[in-house]
Amino acid sequence: MTGASAAPSATSTRPEESTDFGSEPPGTPPGRAPGLSPFEFLRWAWRQLTSMRTALLLLLLLALAAIPGSVVPQADVAAVQVSRWKEAHPDLAPIYERLGLFSVYDSPWFSAIYLLLMVSLVGCILPRTAVYARSLRVAPPKAPRNLGRLPAYLGVQTDEAPDVVLDRARAALRRRRYRVVSSGPADGGSVAAERGYLREAGNLLFHVSVIVVLVGFAYGQLLGYKGGSIVLVGKGFANSLTQYDDFAPGSFYDPADLQPMSLTVDSFEAEFLRTGPQRGQPVDFGADVTYRETPSAEPRRHRLAVNHPLVLDEVSVFLVGHGYAPVLTVRDGNGDVAYSGPVVFLPQDASFASFGVLKVPDAQPEQLGFDGMFFPTYNFTMARGPFSVFPDALNPALSMLAYSGDLGMDEGAPQSVFELDTDQLEKVKRADQRDFRLDLAPGRTVRLPDGLGSVRFDGWQRWVKLQISDTPGKAIALTGMVLALVGLMGSLFIRRRRVWVRVTSREGGSYVEVAGLDRSGSSDGLVEEISRLADVVVPAGEEERLR
Amino acid sequence: MIEGMAPADVAAFSDRAFMFASIVYVLAVLGHLVEWASSLGTVAATRDRSPVGVAAGSSPAGAATTDAAVDDDRADVEERRRLRVETAGRIGVALTVLATVLHAAAVVSRAFASDPARVPWGNMYEFTMTGALGVSVIYLALLSPLRLRWMGLFVTGFQVVVLMLANLTLEQAAGPLVPALHSYWLVIHVGAAILATGAFAVGALTSVVFLLQERAQRRTQAPAAAGSNRVSRVLLERFPPPDVLDRLSYRLHAVAFPLWTFAALIAGPIWAEYAWGSYWNWDPKEVWAFITWVIYAAYLHARATAGWRGRAAAVLALIGFATLLFNFVGINFFFGAGSMHSYAGS
Ligand code: HEM
Numbered sequence: 014m015t016g017a018s019a020a021p022s023a024t025s026t027r028p029e030e031s032t033d034f035g036s037e038p039p040g041t042p043p044g045r046a047p048g049l050s051p052f053e054f055l056r057w058a059w060r061q062l063t064s065m066r067t068a069l070l071l072l073l074l075l076a077l078a079a080i081p082g083s084v085v086p087q088a089d090v091a092a093v094q095v096s097r098w099k100e101a102h103p104d105l106a107p108i109y110e111r112l113g114l115f116s117v118y119d120s121p122w123f124s125a126i127y128l129l130l131m132v133s134l135v136g137c138i139l140p141r142t143a144v145y146a147r148s149l150r151v152a153p154p155k156a157p158r159n160l161g162r163l164p165a166y167l168g169v170q171t172d173e174a175p176d177v178v179l180d181r182a183r184a185a186l187r188r189r190r191y192r193v194v195s196s197g198p199a200d201g202g203s204v205a206a207e208r209g210y211l212r213e214a215g216n217l218l219f220h221v222s223v224i225v226v227l228v229g230f231a232y233g234q235l236l237g238y239k240g241g242s243i244v245l246v247g248k249g250f251a252n253s254l255t256q257y258d259d260f261a262p263g264s265f266y267d268p269a270d271l272q273p274m275s276l277t278v279d280s281f282e283a284e285f286l287r288t289g290p291q292r293g294q295p296v297d298f299g300a301d302v303t304y305r306e307t308p309s310a311e312p313r314r315h316r317l318a319v320n321h322p323l324v325l326d327e328v329s330v331f332l333v334g335h336g337y338a339p340v341l342t343v344r345d346g347n348g349d350v351a352y353s354g355p356v357v358f359l360p361q362d363a364s365f366a367s368f369g370v371l372k373v374p375d376a377q378p379e380q381l382g383f384d385g386m387f388f389p390t391y392n393f394t395m396a397r398g399p400f401s402v403f404p405d406a407l408n409p410a411l412s413m414l415a416y417s418g419d420l421g422m423d424e425g426a427p428q429s430v431f432e433l434d435t436d437q438l439e440k441v442k443r444a445d446q447r448d449f450r451l452d453l454a455p456g457r458t459v460r461l462p463d464g465l466g467s468v469r470f471d472g473w474q475r476w477v478k479l480q481i482s483d484t485p486g487k488a489i490a491l492t493g494m495v496l497a498l499v500g501l502m503g504s505l506f507i508r509r510r511r512v513w514v515r516v517t518s519r520e521g522g523s524y525v526e527v528a529g530l531d532r533s534g535s536s537d538g539l540v541e542e543i544s545r546l547a548d549v550v551v552p553a554g555e556e557e558r559l560r
Numbered sequence: 561m562i563e564g565m566a567p568a569d570v571a572a573f574s575d576r577a578f579m580f581a582s583i584v585y586v587l588a589v590l591g592h593l594v595e596w597a598s599s600l601g602t603v604a605a606t607r608d609r610s611p612v613g614v615a616a617g618s619s620p621a622g623a624a625t626t627d628a629a630v631d632d633d634r635a636d637v638e639e640r641r642r643l644r645v646e647t648a649g650r651i652g653v654a655l656t657v658l659a660t661v662l663h664a665a666a667v668v669s670r671a672f673a674s675d676p677a678r679v680p681w682g683n684m685y686e687f688t689m690t691g692a693l694g695v696s697v698i699y700l701a702l703l704s705p706l707r708l709r710w711m712g713l714f715v716t717g718f719q720v721v722v723l724m725l726a727n728l729t730l731e732q733a734a735g736p737l738v739p740a741l742h743s744y745w746l747v748i749h750v751g752a753a754i755l756a757t758g759a760f761a762v763g764a765l766t767s768v769v770f771l772l773q774e775r776a777q778r779r780t781q782a783p784a785a786a787g788s789n790r791v792s793r794v795l796l797e798r799f800p801p802p803d804v805l806d807r808l809s810y811r812l813h814a815v816a817f818p819l820w821t822f823a824a825l826i827a828g829p830i831w832a833e834y835a836w837g838s839y840w841n842w843d844p845k846e847v848w849a850f851i852t853w854v855i856y857a858a859y860l861h862a863r864a865t866a867g868w869r870g871r872a873a874a875v876l877a878l879i880g881f882a883t884l885l886f887n888f889v890g891i892n893f894f895f896g897a898g899s900m901h902s903y904a905g906s
């Protein structure tokens with residue numbers, strides 16, 4: 014870029030900003046057709062891309078492009094909602110899929126916008142840094158001939174000799190952290206001063222930091238991972254791929270790098286408001302865990318709670334949810350125990366009414382399946398049917414339908430543990446041909462019709478949902494963001510000012526002119542500053558004009 | 561005041577203070593309305609008199625009608641009118657101060673209305689209440705240094721509408737926080753967001769008036785409208801000139817933007833990292849906070865770009881504010897279930 018400070022800016026209408034860096038490079042009248050030579054065209058295109066106007070438009074475009082991601086469910090945040098959405102809109106789903114609307118933030122078009130913005134940003138920072146570096150070495154410009162034209166101006170007559178006044182002006186300006194140069198003959202002369210160089214430095218720091226933040230963010234996205242695992246209280250988790258219920262690695266993450274951490278969930282408590290209008294709202298929940306960073310490390314204890322994760326070197330463990338696992342014992346038609354143990358049910362609402370599925374492939378002569386609800390505090394009305402009134406297990410009950418036949422588990426196709434494949438299953442019926450429903454309280458057993466077996470509700474356990482993740486580059490992003498804020502404040506609040514003091518011999522004393530110019534777009538307080546300065550420079554002077 | 565009181569009593573106190581604050585805001589609106597109406601009168605009077613002054617013969621001296629007497633008379637009437645405007649305005653401001661004190665009492669006592677005490681921004685109702693207080697406080701704090709008296713009618717009107725909506729649609733009994741909110745990052749993150757919102761709101765108000773004022777000025781300057789209509793002349797008189805408004809708006813946004821940057825892009829992610837295990841989730845609330853940030857960044861750019869400064873920049877500022885409001889109101893109502901932030905709307 015040819016020195017942006019040399020020529021009047023194309024973007025500025027205010028005269029006092031005519032030499033600002035905060036402006037488009039000169040000679041880029043927007044919209045003018047490019048010259049014919051390819052080199053010139055490239056140069057033209059580059060200038061367009063790195064102009065303020067383009068940055069502005071790209072920013073607006075980025076804002077616009079971010080919107081769909083808040084309206085359409087996103088695969089990496091809400092996979093379940095995405096599949097539900099796809100089922101509900103079979104016509105639109107393929108189109109949305111093509112457009113990348115289910116993962117807006119890594120779609121090609123979203124990436125294109127922010128990459129363009131980055132290029133534009135780099136193309137903007139580099140020349141501006143060069144211009145800035147040069148400006149640091151350049152002395153403040155000499156006083157213009159007619160100081161009276163500046164936005165703040167003051168003329169004072171005094172009896173003192175010119176060099177006394179000039180000395181005082183220099184000292185006063187230095188004290189105010191101006192960079193000062195003086196010039197002129199012995200019988201008069203002028204002082205030129207400038208301050209606020211850090212404003213542009215702040216602006217550059219801000220824009221560079223934006224890049225740093227994005228690098229940190231991208232680093233974490235590519236080299237990190239995030240996974241979830243449901244762990245029964247009393248049971249353990251070892252950090253290997255097989256133990257995850259869901260696992261979302263970054264593009265460059267190698268699961269072999271999983272830190273060989275392990276932990277046991279020793280206990281879990283949840284407390285809910287028992288009274289008042291917000292009855293049932295959680296007050297607190299947390300789990301005590303014992304963990305080892307490596308298989309050979311000493312076991313340590315940690316209280317895992319919301320806002321209180323377990324943070325290790327390369328992995329962090331968060332408690333993100335909890336729920337109930339009714340313990341069931343199923344005997345088959347032969348009277349053998351075909352299943353015994355806890356079954357994870359997923360909470361469906363704030364009262365922790367939970368849905369779950371039990372598959373018993375070992376049952377003879379026919380395989381058995383169950384699905385239904387667990388109600389921690391069971392209640393029933395004719396209008397609502399069964400429901401839960403409170404999230405704590407005060408009056409637990411189980412209500413399930415039973416199926417018999419073929420669970421379809423031999424076909425090899427992976428099945429969700431939370432869904433029954435009812436293609437080859439029959440609902441178990443009562444003698445009157447209505448659906449057979451098991452309604453159970455803890456400790457109770459129900460016999461299935463037709464000698465299919467029996468189900469006992471032994472009790473319930475709790476489980477916690479852990480999120481295990483590693484996001485490298487966190488520190489980079491945070492540092493970048495903090496630096497960006499520092500730079501931003503410098504850029505917004507540091508005032509760039511130029512001040513000139515000219516002293517001419519007159520009537521045996523001196524005529525002192527003090528004038529100032531604000532180069533940061535806001536002249537607030539400029540006149541006051543000039544007038545205060547004049548008071549210091551010429552304490553006993555007679556004010557003639559103040560503007 | 562709070563010692564020894566049961567949380568329920570404190571909650572009732574808070575509700576009552578809130579109600580009184582609303583009433584006093586309404587009175588403040590009335591004060592400012594009188595102020596405006598009187599100044600409408602001023603303009604009308606000036607206009608009616610100037611062409612006919614001498615012929616009217618309404619001077620106290622009776623027969624000997626001189627120009628000077630008419631001038632005196634006019635100046636006298638003018639002075640009385642000015643005084644009326646001034647008094648009404650002062651009453652408006654005094655009532656606003658009183659309303660703000662009540663409003664602050666409501667917010668502070670709300671913090672003690674749940675056991676244990678906590679910050680008064682755990683749900684939408686409280687956030688609205690505290691955010692609106694932020695607007696009042698910022699307005700009063702800047703009232704004299706930035707000469708914001710002209711804003712009085714709008715700020716108090718805004719408060720009346722917001723407090724009414726909060727009371728009608730969001731009212732929620734006091735109670736402890738859900739566990740996700742047990743964090744001092746809540747104090748920092750939401751506190752900064754509230755301050756930023758307050759400053760953005762006052763900034764948006766200034767931008768609106770800037771746009772009106774700029775239009776009025778263009779109209780009056782246009783030769784076709786030489787007669788000028790009364791309302792736009794009042795606008796011109798009561799409001800600071802457009803360039804002052806533009807600069808004022810910029811300064812407010814310049815304060816709000818770093819606050820927002822801190823709230824949404826530093827404190828928010830840090831807290832999210834603690835609470836949800838990942839500092840940026842592209843959750844709808846986060847997406848809209850980001851959109852707001854980007855648009856205000858565009859606003860700051862616009863002010864440095866020829867052809868965009870002035871009107872276009874002001875429009876951008878208003879779009880930015882619209883996204884802010886949408887994030888606050890819209891997200892909770894439209895995407896509530898899909899957002900991790902949805903506890904704020906329950
Ligand atoms: C990620 C994209 C960007 C963001 C978030 C961003 C943000 C900002 C912000 C918040 C300011 C206000 C600071 C101030 O007014 O001093 C600013 C100023 C500025 N930006 Fe950017 N910017 C971006 C990209 C760019 C690009 C690509 C350019 C190059 C053309 C650019 C050039 C400038 C300039 C010259 C200023 C100073 C304006 C002034 O003097 O007031 N920015 N930017």
